[in-house]
Amino acid sequence: MSPKHSAWALCAIGVFLMGTPIAHAQESALVDAATQPAKGRVTWREQGRFERFDLNGERVDQFTLDTRLTLGLSKDWSLALNVPTIDRERSAPGFDDRSGLGDVTLTLKHRFWQHDPGPIDTNRLALVTGLRLPAGTDGLSSGGYDPFVGLTFTRVSGRHGVNASARYLLTTSGERATSASPVVEAGKSGADLFTFESSYVFRLSPSEYSSETEASLYFTAESILDWDTDGDIDWRLAPGLLYEARRFTLELSPIIPVAQDVDRRAEREWGVAFGLRVLF
Numbered sequence: 068m069s070p071k072h073s074a075w076a077l078c079a080i081g082v083f084l085m086g087t088p089i090a091h092a093q094e095s096a097l098v099d100a101a102t103q104p105a106k107g108r109v110t111w112r113e114q115g116r117f118e119r120f121d122l123n124g125e126r127v128d129q130f131t132l133d134t135r136l137t138l139g140l141s142k143d144w145s146l147a148l149n150v151p152t153i154d155r156e157r158s159a160p161g162f163d164d165r166s167g168l169g170d171v172t173l174t175l176k177h178r179f180w181q182h183d184p185g186p187i188d189t190n191r192l193a194l195v196t197g198l199r200l201p202a203g204t205d206g207l208s209s210g211g212y213d214p215f216v217g218l219t220f221t222r223v224s225g226r227h228g229v230n231a232s233a234r235y236l237l238t239t240s241g242e243r244a245t246s247a248s249p250v251v252e253a254g255k256s257g258a259d260l261f262t263f264e265s266s267y268v269f270r271l272s273p274s275e276y277s278s279e280t281e282a283s284l285y286f287t288a289e290s291i292l293d294w295d296t297d298g299d300i301d302w303r304l305a306p307g308l309l310y311e312a313r314r315f316t317l318e319l320s321p322i323i324p325v326a327q328d329v330d331r332r333a334e335r336e337w338g339v340a341f342g343l344r345v346l347f
Contacts (some may be wrong), residue, residue, distance in 0.1 A: 094221075095287040096318040096340050097305055098266035100230045101178055101191035101221040103137065103145035104346060110137040114342030118322065120251055120333035126158040127251055127333055131169070133342075143181075147174040147197075153207050155251065167204025173197050176219075187276065191221045195234065199254075209255050211240030217262075228268035228285075236260040243297070244331040251333045258297035258331075265290045268309070285309040289320065299329040305340065316344040 094100035096114070104110045112135040120127040130153070137147040151169035174197035182190045199213040217234030236254055243257035244250045254260040266289040273280055289305040307320030322338030 095230060095266040095268055095289050095309065096307055096320040096342060097291060098230050098264040098289045099195065099219050099232045101193035101219045103176055103178065104139035106139045106141050108139045109347045110344060111347065112137070112342060112344040114340060116338060116340045118338035119336040121336055122249060122251060122333040128156045129251065130154045143178045145176045147176070149174070155207070165204065165206045167207055169203045169207050170209055171200045171202040173200070187223065188225065189221070189223045193219045195219055195232070199236070209238060209240050210242060211238055213238050226270040226274070230264070230266045230268070232264045234262045236262070246330045249331050249333060253293035253295060253299070253301060253332060256295055256297060256299065256331045258295040260296070261294045263292045282310065282312040285311065287320065295331070297331055299331055300327065301329060301335060302326045303335060314346050318342045
């Protein structure tokens with residue numbers, strides 16, 4: 068099944084699940100949070116992203132389907148596996164389109180601090196570390212074993228939630244992109260990558276939880292800044308909606324470029340993300 072067909076199947080599954088009382092999640096679509104499944108529980112997440120880029124005047128359309136499995140190892144530890152499938156189309160003649168697997172990522176998260184001032188209010192801080200593996204198809208991989216480390220903070224107070232994280236990715240491929248031979252995505256140019264993320268989540272309904280609450284609807288606003296150590300910078304915002312039931316979550320977020328100064332990778336024009344998360 069192609070990535071585009073997989074996306075339509077994902078939407079159909081989501082529509083079916085909206086009629087069932089099964090849900091999970093308390094994090095926005097694109098920004099990491101200091102949350103994780105309980106010990107022995109597994110979260111399955113499928114997220115599709117369509118993004119359009121400008122690469123030296125050439126239009127590049129990319130659809131990515133991220134499949135992520137997260138296992139709760141203990142109360143404060145979790146392990147995640149993320150496998151992306153990428154379909155990339157280039158408008159310029161003489162360039163082949165690319166379709167296949169992207170680089171696989173393993174992530175270990177340790178929530179080392181938690182303070183809960185109320186029944187639903189919480190403050191959490193987690194250490195995130197992991198490794199990006201060069202498992203991608205030719206042309207879709209960084210080509211190196213790239214470790215990363217970061218911190219993630221989450222605060223929930225009543226109907227309001229805030230997430231903030233900072234992450235550093237060390238690239239090891241040794242191959243550097245240039246302005247004459249740029250890459251499409253951040254973190255693939257051969258330079259190291261800093262990523263700074265934040266999000267605000269507001270519960271639209273219900274105004275208060277009760278024993279009869281079956282689902283919640285949230286407005287989300289996300290900010291993501293990628294800064295390569297070669298000087299390229301890309302800042303984007305993503306307003307969105309999040310529907311959370313007891314065992315599943317649906318998410319939808321347009322991706323809007325705010326400021327870019329890129330020379331060795333493509334300039335982002337726009338994008339949209341949509342996803343489904345299920346707790347087993």
